[in-house]
Structures are given as structure tokens and as C-alpha cells.
Amino acid sequence: MHLGRYFVTMISKAIFDTKVLKVNPLSIHFSPTAHLDGSLPTITDPETEAALLEAAKIIRDTDETVAFPTETVYGLGGSALNDNSVLSIYKAKNRPSDNPLITHISSIDQLNRKIFNQAHSYGASLSDNIPAIYRPLISNLWPGPLTILLPVPLSNHNTLSKLTTADQSTFAVRIPANPVARALIALSDTPIAAPSANASTRPSPTLASHVYHDLNGKIPMILDGGACNVGVESTVVDGLCNPPMLLRPGGFTYEEIIELGGEAWSLCKVENKKTVEKGEKVRTPGMKYRHYSPSAKVILLVPDTSDANNNKKENQMKSLNRMIKSEIQADKTVNKIAILTSLKLQDSDLQSQIVEDSDFSSKTFIIERLGRTGEEIQANLFAALRKVDEIDNVDLIFVEGTNEDGEGLAVMNRLRKAAANNCILF
Template identity: 55%
Template structure:
């Protein structure tokens, strides 16, 4: 057990130049706290929580079996679910993870130029003699890698010079953490430090693409939309295909988020799509399922009205744009679920699956026990 400490950092004090592999940090407390967390990563097998632009990650050395096993232990996560490796620079990727003469496939060139650093993960082959822990790849022949844009994440990786395996910094199956307080709620006593860089901007995990296939495949929608992949990736990405949403229990997967229950609060989640203003659909669902005596909450998006049923005791707006809904989704699921009133059922209004909507609906469909379609 640890006495988990939340370490404050000032994001505005961190700067990376265009070609810099190390950050310039002007705030001494921020510099000290990031160095403290980096020391844990380089001098022990312990893991730490840290912010990225997508969600908070739980980081351990991707080169150490014991560190990666520590991630699985802290999260209580199945070990056949691969992890994403986070790097601070292309230089670090080539120097620490790839063979000296290996060239990153050119199919990724335009995507890397546009979205690194940022919420995009690519798949690369695992080569003979690779230093990456087999627990990162779940014994597969590819590994997933991205360069986060968040200054704290990138600084932690650069200062430690350690590529980090970093899944969600939550208890397995729980909603994704987008605040340091979410990490503390789930992992208090399981990890030594959490770097608190404030709220995450994107709110859903990175997009994962596989350019080793022909045609290339979008394995997981996320912070970079399918439309952006097609727009900026070049000719080969115009024909990108979508992976199936959920893999079978015995099926090997190449990216996180395709197996097992995900993103779920303790309360039951009921997802509604295509149900107009929601009044008729929710009233009917409450009546048919004898929920009149249950404590109900509603997270509405673009179309649902307010005060649509007297049994709803908590009501929140997720926002009117895809970006707002994406940023607010997991935070509000957690806020409502952890409300002292003790909510039993959370009704959530879905959205269309264009732009940010594809990633939003991917997460909601996995969080929901029931999906009502109008």
C-alpha cells in the first residue's frame, strides 16, 4: 500500500521547441514534482498517474516486465489486453524502441506530421530483440505507440527518457479519468504519485490506426476523427476501414478497448439514440421497467429537453458540440455516479456517429447496459 500523493504542476510553465527533445520548465515546483515522478519510473518498478490531452494515464516503463505487471495489478486489469506505449519524441522512439536501420512505414508520414504530438496511436511491428515488455504487447507481433501533446506527459517521458506503457489511470471497467481526483478515487493506496495537470482537453482516448494492413484500418476511434484521418493521411487512408467494435473473449486484439466491459459507472447506464426530445422514450422506459421508485439521472446532449420526467433527480447537459460532449462525457458519468443521492440508473442521450460522435458512441455503447433506439 502507498500513501498516494497528488503533485501539483503548472502546465503553462512547460515549453517544448519544435526540435527539442527535453522541456524547458520555468516553475521550480513543477520541475521538482515531474522529476520526482520520473525518479520513481527509473529507480523502481512502481507506476504513477499523469495527465495527457485525452485522459489521465497510469505509466510504467514499457521496457520492464515488473513495471508493466505493476500497472495490471494497480488497475486489476486483464493481462491479455495490450497497452499503448507513450514516447516524448521521434528520436526517443527510434533510439529506445526500434532497430537502428528500421524506417517507420511511409504510410504514417502525413499522419505523424499532422497529429504528433497528439491523440493518435499507430501500430508498428515488434522486431527480434525488441526491448518492449511482452506484457505490453500481450505477446503479439505489433505494438501501439503515440506521442502525447500534453506538456506534463511529454515532460515526464522525456525527463525519465523512458517510453511509458500507460493505460487509463482508473480501476478496470470504470469510466475514464479526466481529472486527478478521478485517479485518486480509483487508485488511492495503489500508486505513489499522481501529477495533477488539471482537466483533460479531449476527454476520450486516442485514435488507434493500423497502417501495416492493406487497406489500413481504424482500430479504435478517439481524439482524431475518422474524417480527419481520411483528410490528412494521404491517398491510402482515404480507403481506411473500421474494425469491429468489440472482440470475442478468446480473440487476440491489437489495441486496448476492444475486449471486456469498459467505461461503466456503478449505476446502470441506459443509452438513447434517435428518440427526439426524449420525453416519450424515457417515460415509456421508466414505466415498462418499474423504475418509478428508483433514483434516476439524465445526461442530455443536443436534442433532449430538460425536466422531461419528474423521477429524474439529477440532470446535466453534456454540451451542444461534439467537442464539448467528448470532453464532458466521462467526468459527468463519474460526477453523477458518485453523487451522495445514490443514483440507480443514468439515462444518456447519444449522438450521431460523425466526427467526434464516432468515438463518443463507441464509449457509450460499451458503458451502457441497454441501448434504446428510436
């Protein structure tokens, strides 16, 4: 199949009566070795089991897709072994085909059987198809929000759809920790290609309602397993190059990769490209095209770590006031403004110096707290962007950024893309 870049044009008429089925993650139980040997879960809630079996049948036996929760964000899944299923993902999202997909597996046994087309033989190690450099990481971080790049199997063994890899020599794979995701993959016994379950370029979904907002009528089913606890996509690493690279920051921090990866990862580099050249292939999702963007304009306030002024807080508020006035003067249609705060902006300061400013008397301000720790900010980020954009219908969004250590690296990666690099030192 020729895999030149294309976009699948969405039709306006709904194709599906999208079902939303509640599932209970707490009713799903795996053995401690299930992510290795592929043993199936036990499910104590009959409604959850029925919903998962129905979804598994769609994945295994049709060309259609299912949206489901992972620990990172909701995914839109189809069989990674079926070209038509992968095409259904691209169609529902209106996603460009040269943006590769991550393949989700329930166990290393499934990886060997279904992708490398190898039955386990006596004396062989389950990890034979995984380069040694990854083994310390996956022993500590799988199941979980870690994606690794593996060489595509030789053509006489490979069963993976080339549409998942954008016809490249590597493919991205992970074992999710969320029990709903793991159970769906295990019960279907099918590796699932799954990007985030949102319309292309929109903020990633962390609730089933976010998925429904974007994809109602475009997919047959959404499994509603509640809120995603991590809140940003998985960390993607490439151990096939020297030195190894962190291609996309995510649910595990760079510091955790260094600490748990062993000596081979001590020199791990971080991919820091801001743009991708026309025609350049990318090895992982999130490196190309507009991403995570609300409809409203987003301005990212980047912490100015070089500013040693004792009156920094006061200067920040004056600076924010000036920025808002400048945006209002430039665009007379701006009436509703959201300010998403994290570590430093305080509600009382915003109230006294922004909301109560007489120049803004005709404007409406909505203030949302992202959180006070890296974990909280990361978990709340996409939901807050969607709330102010889709529910509050604001015209302009200011987001207070954070330092780029720990979870801050992934947070700022997503925010720079959401703001289309419209960033101001603050």
C-alpha cells in the same frame, strides 16, 4: 515469460500513501522539433520541475507507476521496458493481461534509441523505423491523440516488454501533446506504457480526483495537471494491413484521418466489431471486456435517424417517460435517476414531462448537460458519468446519444460499452 491470460487480484489493504502533486502545464516549454530530436523541455515553475523529476525517477529507477495527465485522459504509467513495472500497472488496475497497452514516447529519437535500440547515425532518417504509410499522419497529428501500430522489433534489438503487447507481433505507440506527459517521458528518457488511470472497467479519468477515487493507496503518485481537454482516449490506426483500419475512434476523428492521411488512407475501414470471441487476440485497448462503466445501470438512447415524424420531439419525451416507468417497475430499488443530455433533450421538456410527472413524485432526478457540440460532449462525457455515479450516487443513468460522425463516432463507441450495449432507439 509465458503470457497466458490472467487477472492480478487486488489486495484490500492500501500499499502506498498516494501523493498528489500539483503541476503547471503552462510552465513547460518544448522546442518546435523536440518531438523529433528529443531535446528536453525548459520548466519555469520550480515546484512543477521538482514534481516531474520525482515522478521521472519512479518511472526510470523503480518498478512502480505514476498517474499523469494527457490531453485525452489521465494515464497510469510505468516503464514499457520493464516487465515488473508493467505488472504493477496491471495490478493497480486489476486489468487482464491480454489487453495490450499503448507505449508513450516523447520523440521519434527516443523511439529509435530505446525501443529499436538504434543510435542515430549520420545520413539516416529519424523516421526509418516508421512505415511510410504513417508519415503523413504523424507529420500532421504528432504530438497528439493518435496511436499507430508498428511491428515489434527483431528480438536482438527489441527492448520492449512483451507484457505491453500481450505477446503479439505489433505494438501501439504515440507521442502525447500534453506538456506534463511529454515532460515526464522526456525527463525519465523512458518509453512509458500507460492505459487510463482508473480501476479496470470504470469510466476513464479526466481529473486527478477521478484517479484518486479509484487508485488511492494502490499507486505512489498522481501528477495533477488539471482537466484533460480532449476527454476520450486516442484514435488507434493500423496501417500495416490493406486497406488500413481505424481500430479505435478517439481524439482525432475518422474524417481527419482520411483528410490528412493521403491517398493510402482514402479507403480506411472502421473496426465495427461489437464483441470479441473467446480467446481472440485484440490489437488495441478498448476492444475487449467491459469498459467505461459506472456502477449504476446505463441506458443509451440512440438517435433514430429513420424517424420522420413531425412530432418526433413530443414522441421522444413520451417514450423516455415510458422507459423510466418500466425501469422503476422492474427494479423497486431505483430512487435516483440521472439523465445526461446532449443535442436534443431540453431541460424545460424534461422538467414538465418527467420531473413533474406525479408518478415520479417519490423519485429524484439529476439532469446533466454534456454539451452542444461534438467537442463539448466528448470532453465532458466521462466526468459526467463519474459525477452522477460517484458523487450523486444515482441508481439509473439515461444518456442521450449523438450521430456517429465527427466526434460522435468516439462518443458512441464509449457509450455503447458503458451501457454494455443496452441501447434503445430514440
